[in-house]
Amino acid sequence: MPKIVDHEERRRDIARAALRVVAREGVRGADLRSVADEAGWSTGVINHYFVNKQTLLVAALREAARGVGDHMTSVQVRESGTDRVRDLLEAGMPLDDERAATCRIFFHFTAEGIIDSELAAELAGYYAWWRAQVRIAIEHAQLEGQFGSFDAGDLSESLVALAEGLGIQGMFDNATMNPRRLRRHLAVMIGRLSLPHEIREVSSHA
Amino acid sequence: MPKIVDHEERRRDIARAALRVVAREGVRGADLRSVADEAGWSTGVINHYFVNKQTLLVAALREAARGVGDHMTSVQVRESGTDRVRDLLEAGMPLDDERAATCRIFFHFTAEGIIDSELAAELAGYYAWWRAQVRIAIEHAQLEGQFGSFDAGDLSESLVALAEGLGIQGMFDNATMNPRRLRRHLAVMIGRLSLPHEIREVSSHA
Numbered sequence: 001m002p003k004i005v006d007h008e009e010r011r012r013d014i015a016r017a018a019l020r021v022v023a024r025e026g027v028r029g030a031d032l033r034s035v036a037d038e039a040g041w042s043t044g045v046i047n048h049y050f051v052n053k054q055t056l057l058v059a060a061l062r063e064a065a066r067g068v069g070d071h072m073t074s075v076q077v078r079e080s081g082t083d084r085v086r087d088l089l090e091a092g093m094p095l096d097d098e099r100a101a102t103c104r105i106f107f108h109f110t111a112e113g114i115i116d117s118e119l120a121a122e123l124a125g126y127y128a129w130w131r132a133q134v135r136i137a138i139e140h141a142q143l144e145g146q147f148g149s150f151d152a153g154d155l156s157e158s159l160v161a162l163a164e165g166l167g168i169q170g171m172f173d174n175a176t177m178n179p180r181r182l183r184r185h186l187a188v189m190i191g192r193l194s195l196p197h198e199i200r201e202v203s204s205h206a
Numbered sequence: 207m208p209k210i211v212d213h214e215e216r217r218r219d220i221a222r223a224a225l226r227v228v229a230r231e232g233v234r235g236a237d238l239r240s241v242a243d244e245a246g247w248s249t250g251v252i253n254h255y256f257v258n259k260q261t262l263l264v265a266a267l268r269e270a271a272r273g274v275g276d277h278m279t280s281v282q283v284r285e286s287g288t289d290r291v292r293d294l295l296e297a298g299m300p301l302d303d304e305r306a307a308t309c310r311i312f313f314h315f316t317a318e319g320i321i322d323s324e325l326a327a328e329l330a331g332y333y334a335w336w337r338a339q340v341r342i343a344i345e346h347a348q349l350e351g352q353f354g355s356f357d358a359g360d361l362s363e364s365l366v367a368l369a370e371g372l373g374i375q376g377m378f379d380n381a382t383m384n385p386r387r388l389r390r391h392l393a394v395m396i397g398r399l400s401l402p403h404e405i406r407e408v409s410s411h412a
Binding site: 111162 | 313317364367382
């Protein structure tokens, strides 16, 4: 009897191997040969699933997006208040090797996506989803009196932009903008922005 | 008498032509042929000054950085308070064609810079300078009672990250994150963060 191969599962295995190579060596290092070695298959097998490096990287991007999505969903379920907002933002920042690999691939495709409209739409979809998750968390925190004076949609866009901008600086200027510093900046900003609405009222009458 | 050629000035002319091509067609469109047409020289002349597209783009990056630097210096001299902080941040965001071209080149090299350490150091230097300018503006605003409870250095890092993150979303998701929306997000965040120090004191005793 011929062995039954789960092709979808094998594609995902290879995409995860590509993510591990990117974590170690960056996007440039993730050629078909290195990924084949990492996955434990011949380049012939890899070529059967992916015609070139670009399609392999797109699969790695989707695998990374799925991982980030699963993590964000678990943050939504487990946490509340400003902690939830913070952890949803940190989920998309390069604060450890795994997330740094995810960010590198996203960043690589964001640069590509400015030109390729199909890819741009896919990336815009991921960011829209991230902002929607943060928005939900802000709306919940607002019921507890935090982030009082903000429009939750607007604030989610600004906070995701902040997380993105901090992450990018962390990726190419790691000496200054190390994970600890990125975390601190995010925490200070969230702390300040979440101050209760009443405070603003006091200020407008001061 | 032979004609005297100012080689430095010609190099800069060609770099500025490259910036105009990037503004119209993106970084991918800025090959030596298109830049030669734009500059009004043969590709032979372009090749005399730039051995390949990469060195031409680096020259364009430096020309763009010089333009942004001049603009920021004039903002420092002309403005004060939160307006100055805002305009220094907007100077680095893709809010018109010229700044979008500058951002595209920076972004292209930021992606490259994650791997090339010499380029990473040059880019880190530009960002350090940008943060330093914003920090000076924040410190001045603090003398007028704004941004009271913040460390100016920390806040400058967070605000530059915010401007960077907003700008990136503007570049690849222009339909949602158009210049008007980016400006509004930045203004709302600066408005909120600049609230006087006393307000925080009230909150800590509430």
